[in-house]
Amino acid sequence: MFLRRKKPRPVTKKEIPDGLWVKCDSCGEILYRKELARKLWVCERCGYHFKIDSRKYISILTDEFKEIFAELTPTNPLDFQDYSEKLEKDRKKTSLNDAAISGEAKIGKHRIILCAMEFFFRGGSMGSVVGEKVKLSINHAIKRKVPLVIVCASGGARMQEGILSLMQMAKTSATLNLLSDAKIPYISILTNPTTAGVMASYASLGDLVIAEPGALIGFAGPRVIMDTVKEELPPGFQTAEFLLEHGLLDAVVPRVELKDKLISILDFFKS
Amino acid sequence: MPRTFLPFEKPIAELERKIEDLRTLQEEGVADLRDEIVSLENKLKLIQDNIYGNLTPWQRIQLARHPKRPYFMDYISYITDEFFEIHGDGCFRDDPAIVCGFGKINGRSVVLMGHEKGRSTKEKIKRNFGMAHPEGYRKALKVAKLASKFGKPIVSLVDTPGAYPGIGAEERGQAQAIAINIKEFAYLPTPIIVIITGEGGSGGALGIGVGDTVVIMQYAYYSVISPEGCASILWRDASKAPEAAEALKITAQDLLELGVVDKIIPEPSGGAHRKPAEAASILKEFIINEIDKLSVVPAENLIKARIEKFQKMGTIKSSP
Numbered sequence: 125m126f127l128r129r130k131k132p133r134p135v136t137k138k139e140i141p142d143g144l145w146v147k148c149d150s151c152g153e154i155l156y157r158k159e160l161a162r163k164l165w166v167c168e169r170c171g172y173h174f175k176i177d178s179r180k181y182i183s184i185l186t187d188e189f190k191e192i193f194a195e196l197t198p199t200n201p202l203d204f205q206d207y208s209e210k211l212e213k214d215r216k217k218t219s220l221n222d223a224a225i226s227g228e229a230k231i232g233k234h235r236i237i238l239c240a241m242e243f244f245f246r247g248g249s250m251g252s253v254v255g256e257k258v259k260l261s262i263n264h265a266i267k268r269k270v271p272l273v274i275v276c277a278s279g280g281a282r283m284q285e286g287i288l289s290l291m292q293m294a295k296t297s298a299t300l301n302l303l304s305d306a307k308i309p310y311i312s313i314l315t316n317p318t319t320a321g322v323m324a325s326y327a328s329l330g331d332l333v334i335a336e337p338g339a340l341i342g343f344a345g346p347r348v349i350m351d352t353v354k355e356e357l358p359p360g361f362q363t364a365e366f367l368l369e370h371g372l373l374d375a376v377v378p379r380v381e382l383k384d385k386l387i388s389i390l391d392f393f394k395s
Numbered sequence: 396m397p398r399t400f401l402p403f404e405k406p407i408a409e410l411e412r413k414i415e416d417l418r419t420l421q422e423e424g425v426a427d428l429r430d431e432i433v434s435l436e437n438k439l440k441l442i443q444d445n446i447y448g449n450l451t452p453w454q455r456i457q458l459a460r461h462p463k464r465p466y467f468m469d470y471i472s473y474i475t476d477e478f479f480e481i482h483g484d485g486c487f488r489d490d491p492a493i494v495c496g497f498g499k500i501n502g503r504s505v506v507l508m509g510h511e512k513g514r515s516t517k518e519k520i521k522r523n524f525g526m527a528h529p530e531g532y533r534k535a536l537k538v539a540k541l542a543s544k545f546g547k548p549i550v551s552l553v554d555t556p557g558a559y560p561g562i563g564a565e566e567r568g569q570a571q572a573i574a575i576n577i578k579e580f581a582y583l584p585t586p587i588i589v590i591i592t593g594e595g596g597s598g599g600a601l602g603i604g605v606g607d608t609v610v611i612m613q614y615a616y617y618s619v620i621s622p623e624g625c626a627s628i629l630w631r632d633a634s635k636a637p638e639a640a641e642a643l644k645i646t647a648q649d650l651l652e653l654g655v656v657d658k659i660i661p662e663p664s665g666g667a668h669r670k671p672a673e674a675a676s677i678l679k680e681f682i683i684n685e686i687d688k689l690s691v692v693p694a695e696n697l698i699k700a701r702i703e704k705f706q707k708m709g710t711i712k713s714s715p
Contacts, residue, residue, distance in 0.1 A: 195713045195714055196711050196712075196713060197711065197712045197713065197714045198711070198712075199710045199711065199712055201653070201710040202642065202643070202644045204642055205642060221714070251709075252708075252709030252710050252711050253709075253711055255709055256709060256711050259706060281597075281619050281620075282619075283619060283620055283625055283628065283629075283643075285619075285709075285710075286618065286619055286643045286644050286645065286653075287617055287618060287619055287643075287644070287645065287649075287650060287653060287655050288653060288655070288708060288709050288710065289619050290597060290598070290601060290617075290618075290619040291655055291705060291708040291709065292708070292709060293574075293577055293598065293601060294577055294581065294601060294604075294605050294705040294708070295705045295706055295708055295709065297574060297577040297578040297581065298577070298578065298581035298582070298605070298701070298702045298705045298706065299702065299706060300578055301578060301581055301582040301702065302702070319570075320570075320598070321597075321598060321619070323570035323571075323574070324569070324570040324571075324573040324574050324577075324598045324601075324602075325573075325574050325577060326574070327570075327574075328568075328570055328571045328574035328575070329574050329575070329578055342565050342569075342570060343558065343560065343564065343565060343569035343570035343573070343598070344558075344560030344564075344565070344569070345560075348560045348624075349560045349561060349562065349565065352559075352560050352561060353561050353562055355562075357562065358562065361562070361565070362565060370566050370567070370568070372568045372571060
């Protein structure tokens with residue numbers, strides 16, 4: 125009998141570990157760290173896109189970046205057990221107040237508003253602050269009359285802020301109507317992973333929705349689905365390529381091409 | 396009629412049985428037990444008030460999930476003079492987990508939509524226990540757009556454990572369907588009244604849960620995640636759901652305090668399932684009042700206020 129080799133699904137929450145050499149989460153190849161960084165954290169052997177933090181996305185995508193709305197800080201509205209401590213821990217780890225950075229950015233010759241989600245802060249989950257930053261970023265894009273780009277990375281709504289997190293889906297999606305009315309382009313970039321409450325709100329609502337190769341994208345988590353349907357999930361289920369094939373994405377773009385593609389998209393909207 | 400009692404309702408069940416027995420004896424003329432019956436009935440009321448006045452969040456969730464709780468089709472038959480069901484998303488399939496249609500409520504034309512869990516086993520399976528697929532949300536949007544085109548108010552009754560987490564649901568864009576509904580419902584130029592009648596299960600609820608007025612019935616709940624799901628993530632133990640139910644602040648009163656719902660619709664003592672007709676009549680009165688109130692507001696004002704309503708939600712501090 126053949127041993128069925130399951131393709132490892134990269135769901136690690138860890139950041140790329142320190143050290144000179146890094147092992148690829150997908151193919152196991154040992155990669156030289158400096159070289160890997162030069163390749164924008166994409167495995168040269170198998171093309172696996174490492175999870176990278178919001179600041180790396182900002183440096184990959186933009187030529188100038190000035191942070192806005194940095195002062196927004198989460199509270200513990202439900203007095204949820206251990207939540208304040210967890211926030212403090214992730215604040216130290218990422219030196220961010222919550223799971224998103226917004227800013228006025230320049231990419232090529234285009235001015236945009238960029239909001240990058242931070243997966244290493246509470247799994248990129250959306251509580252009140254993330255929802256508010258997205259809302260304010262939309263409003264700012266309307267005010268400045270410049271396109272909005274959101275780099276998504278999130279496991280969904282933040283459980284510890286309960287129903288208020290769910291309401292951020294309504295807050296962000298409702299506000300996007302104003303951006304549509306103003307005819308300002310919104311490009312949503314889905315990275316690994318973009319699921320649940322974030323995918324079921326602004327992440328899905330871009331004028332263009334594009335994803336990085338291999339990114340896990342969906343509504344429910346694979347484990348929940350497996351427990352519900354009690355059967356094996358199809359190969360490649362919920363990957364960017366799977367969504368593309370099912371007509372749910374506009375494009376899949378490798379990280380190395382992301383900036384150039386984004387510039388040509390912005391050119392298209394502008395001219 | 397056989398009744399279903401929840402574990403914490405045991406003292407009520409026992410007392411009700413005793414009263415029933417005494418009544419039978421009284422009717423048979425065995426003895427004059429009228430005084431005893433009255434005294435037991437008073438005791439029953441006290442016990443009921445005590446139990447239902449001090450429900451834990453977990454007990455409330457059990458009431459919200461009560462197998463005899465009125466569902467969408469029950470409310471339709473109590474509330475509407477007539478109902479014409481509209482099927483299908485116009486593309487893939489008719490999802491029986493969400494029912495939509497035209498209804499008349501005391502002469503008013505209203506578009507109604509809601510999750511339907513199904514009563515019998517066969518019907519539950521057909522309706523997938525009220526867990527909708529993307530085509531269910533797309534059907535709801537189709538009908539909502541129809542309503543707004545002709546300026547008819549929309550009444551949405553939310554009662555779902557959640558949107559269905561299945562393979563087909565993902566293949567057909569569950570997340571995308573919900574996202575689009577949230578955005579579109581926020582911008583429809585017609586009054587929208589949302590009532591959480593049972594379970595407000597996360598995104599599956601919000602997919603037909605954006606409106607001008609959002610209210611919740613007394614023993615319903617609304618949550619970002621099921622208490623079982625929360626407990627298994629936090630403590631790797633789904634049996635700790637009662638603790639999670641407490642922590643998540645999902646009861647009607649909590650939701651009112653958090654500014655997520657506008658109002659709590661009272662239910663008959665012991666829950667809507669004890670007196671469905673009475674529960675429906677309270678709901679009907681609320682719906683009529685709300686429709687009459689919102690119908691005179693210009694559509695652009697409705698939309699502006701609706702967006703602002705959701706834009707205000709959440710708690711944030713500002714620190715340097």
